[in-house]
Amino acid sequence: MKIKPLQIIAHIILILGVLLMVVPIWISFASSSHDSVTILTEGMKFHIGDQLARNYNEVLNEKGGWSEEVTAAKMFINSFIMALGIATLKVVISAMSAYALVYYRFKLAVPIFWLIFITLLVPLEVRIFPSYKIVSDLGLTNSYTGLILPLVASATATFFFRQFYKTIPDELLESAKLDGANAWSFFIDFLVPLSKTMIAAMFIFMFVYGYSQYLWPLIMTTAEEYWTVVMGMKIIYTESYEGVALPRTAERFAYIILSMIPPVLVVVFLQKWFIKGLIQTEK
Amino acid sequence: MSFLDLKNVTKIYPNGTKAVHETSLSVDEGEFMVFVGPSGCGKSTLLRMVAGLEDITEGDINLDGKLINEVDPSERDVAMVFQNYALYPHMNVYNNLAYGLKNRGIDKETIEQKVNDAAKLLQISDYLQRKPSMLSGGQRQRVAMGRAIVRNPKIFLFDEPLSNLDAKLRIQMRIEIKKLQQKVGVTSIFVTHDQVEAMTLADRLAVINNGIIEQLGTPIEIYDNPKSLFVAGFIGSPQMNFLDGNIKNKTLSAEGFEIKDIDSDFEGEVKLGIRPEHLSQSENSLINLKVDLVEQLGSDNLVYGQLKNKKDFCYRCPGNQTIEKNSNLSLNIENNKYYIFDKSTGKRVN
Numbered sequence A: 001m002k003i004k005p006l007q008i009i010a011h012i013i014l015i016l017g018v019l020l021m022v023v024p025i026w027i028s029f030a031s032s033s034h035d036s037v038t039i040l041t042e043g044m045k046f047h048i049g050d051q052l053a054r055n056y057n058e059v060l061n062e063k064g065g066w067s068e069e070v071t072a073a074k075m076f077i078n079s080f081i082m083a084l085g086i087a088t089l090k091v092v093i094s095a096m097s098a099y100a101l102v103y104y105r106f107k108l109a110v111p112i113f114w115l116i117f118i119t120l121l122v123p124l125e126v127r128i129f130p131s132y133k134i135v136s137d138l139g140l141t142n143s144y145t146g147l148i149l150p151l152v153a154s155a156t157a158t159f160f161f162r163q164f165y166k167t168i169p170d171e172l173l174e175s176a177k178l179d180g181a182n183a184w185s186f187f188i189d190f191l192v193p194l195s196k197t198m199i200a201a202m203f204i205f206m207f208v209y210g211y212s213q214y215l216w217p218l219i220m221t222t223a224e225e226y227w228t229v230v231m232g233m234k235i236i237y238t239e240s241y242e243g244v245a246l247p248r249t250a251e252r253f254a255y256i257i258l259s260m261i262p263p264v265l266v267v268v269f270l271q272k273w274f275i276k277g278l279i280q281t282e283k
Numbered sequence B: 001m002s003f004l005d006l007k008n009v010t011k012i013y014p015n016g017t018k019a020v021h022e023t024s025l026s027v028d029e030g031e032f033m034v035f036v037g038p039s040g041c042g043k044s045t046l047l048r049m050v051a052g053l054e055d056i057t058e059g060d061i062n063l064d065g066k067l068i069n070e071v072d073p074s075e076r077d078v079a080m081v082f083q084n085y086a087l088y089p090h091m092n093v094y095n096n097l098a099y100g101l102k103n104r105g106i107d108k109e110t111i112e113q114k115v116n117d118a119a120k121l122l123q124i125s126d127y128l129q130r131k132p133s134m135l136s137g138g139q140r141q142r143v144a145m146g147r148a149i150v151r152n153p154k155i156f157l158f159d160e161p162l163s164n165l166d167a168k169l170r171i172q173m174r175i176e177i178k179k180l181q182q183k184v185g186v187t188s189i190f191v192t193h194d195q196v197e198a199m200t201l202a203d204r205l206a207v208i209n210n211g212i213i214e215q216l217g218t219p220i221e222i223y224d225n226p227k228s229l230f231v232a233g234f235i236g237s238p239q240m241n242f243l244d245g246n247i248k249n250k251t252l253s254a255e256g257f258e259i260k261d262i263d264s265d266f267e268g269e270v271k272l273g274i275r276p277e278h279l280s281q282s283e284n285s286l287i288n289l290k291v292d293l294v295e296q297l298g299s300d301n302l303v304y305g306q307l308k309n310k311k312d313f314c315y316r317c318p319g320n321q322t323i324e325k326n327s328n329l330s331l332n333i334e335n336n337k338y339y340i341f342d343k344s345t346g347k348r349v350n
Helices: A005-031 A035-043 A052-061 A071-104 A109-121 A129-138 A144-151 A155-166 A170-178 A183-193 A198-213 A217-218 A229-238 A247-279 B042-050 B093-104 B107-122 B137-149 B169-182 B196-202 B219-224 B231-235
Strands: B004-012 B019-026 B032-036 B058-063 B078-081 B155-159 B187-192 B204-209 B212-217 B239-246 B251-254 B268-274 B279-281 B287-296 B298-304 B314-318 B330-331 B339-342
Touching: A005 A247, A035 A052, A035 A247, A052 A071, A052 A247, A071 A109, A071 A144, A071 A155, A071 A183, A071 A198, A071 A229, A071 A247, A109 A155, A129 A144, A129 A217, A129 B019, A144 A217, A155 A198, A170 B078, A183 A198, A198 A247, A217 A229, A229 A247, B019 B042, B019 B058, B019 B212, B032 B042, B042 B058, B042 B078, B042 B155, B042 B187, B078 B137, B093 B107, B093 B137, B107 B137, B107 B169, B137 B169, B137 B287, B169 B196, B169 B287, B187 B196, B196 B219, B204 B231, B212 B219, B212 B231, B231 B268, B231 B339, B251 B268, B279 B314, B287 B314
Parallel strands: B032 B187, B032 B204, B078 B155, B155 B187
Antiparallel strands: B004 B019, B004 B058, B204 B212, B239 B251, B239 B268, B268 B339, B279 B330, B287 B298, B287 B330, B298 B314
8 A cells, every 4th residue: 555645744743743642741650760869960751760669659658738647549539539429420410401401391491501501601710609608508518528519510511411412303202202111211211321422421521620620629628638639739749848858859740640540540441432432323 | 983083183283383173083993094195284293193292282082992182102002103213223123122011011021022023023033133223224114113013002103104215115115014004903094195105005095184184085985086176186196187177057168178968066167187097099089188208107108298278288098009209199088087176165076
């Protein structure tokens, strides 16, 4: 097969794109395997050093914070619980509210939809004081419920589910009705399986959204046992080193690499569904 | 009371459109009823009201001696085959067939047996594990029928199920549907806009126009004895020829010829209808046709031409006759088979 010049150019562009994405991550990873002194004196590294196990072990298990009790491992668990809770509830609530908006043709469906849509203009950061007030009055500060609950309503996901449900032909619903499906079984037996690629996509977006929350957990948590990874990132960068101690640059890189793993895992795991949905056109 | 009874059924949509006007109709058990009419005539609405997918504005529908106006579609015990089949895309064929049974709480062994029986009847046993997207048009059609059959419903409803198939497959499936209905013996209503389908499938035929049943009868009755201008024009292919005319003292003067001693007391403006197949060539002719075009179908020739006053006219003759373009034919009406309709009301008057 003859290779055309256009193809070569296309490949060069693609390879450049890949390098742009991968090189910073590789540098972070390579740098995280040296000791801090080397990096401070010689700059960032492109090759793997000999301090890999030590650095990662230290980052994961060293106790920190004011009480010297919280570890990075605990923060990973917290972030994971928070992101998982937010993503799961967001998907469930959005899918159900979209179902109600599309299939129950009550008079106010359209105004209600726009009302939900308008909340896009009021992100959490804008309404953070009222939100904090409500959550604190409910006594939910320093709890997973408090971390998750204010973030579970999603206009974006509702909108995407609504658009998807609208493409499902009416005959499917009618046929299911004649087959004895009720409102609940139509949702579970039809809409959920038909939108599973959609659900996977939304879950990934919402997981990353939940995982990268910073301001809300910062305000919500006073107890260190509820600290999240993103908060920890700030702590590890601003920790005070008195006297002769050096900034722990290598550990910072290790921490960054570790903090990327959960979202990457979610994407890798759910990608299967994506590809499946792309290959089989089921409509 | 017959098996399915519609009494003064009316459908008015919320926007004020009247789709069905006070329609009354009864269907006997085991009968194959066809609703035929042009698109937008209300035939599908009528069918969907029987299925329970549309609310009934006025009137009553009784099925098997029970008033079903307010009964939920799932409890009416009706099965419907949709125009686009509405197969469940994420389920394989087996589950497509089994879904309705599962919802009725039937145990697994019985479901399996019923599905396998239906699959065997429709010759889809080999595809039970496939998804609908992997089936051809004809196979999908069969699955849609299987989904109806497997539930053993009181009535089958077909909403133009053949219109998505190509011409050859349509004829084949038409025959299969008819055979299947005779074998299973379930009361059926079939909606179509194709008059050939309607004629071939129906035990009885309802010709619907503008939300009103224009005529109800066996296909032959309707073909031989159309009661209105609309029915006469709709049933029969090629279409019946219509000529303007006038009746005075039992004599009809049409465009260029006269018919004496007609069997009607009507006087005034009329339309004369003559089917292309009820004409023959003869010496002492009524009609002179100048031939424009001949379509040779093999068994028949369709001759299109013009009368003296440039009016289009069609004549159907056996395929073994050779007819030249631009020749002049003299035609006669066979056995006085002509139809006269009141021009203002469209009602038959002879």
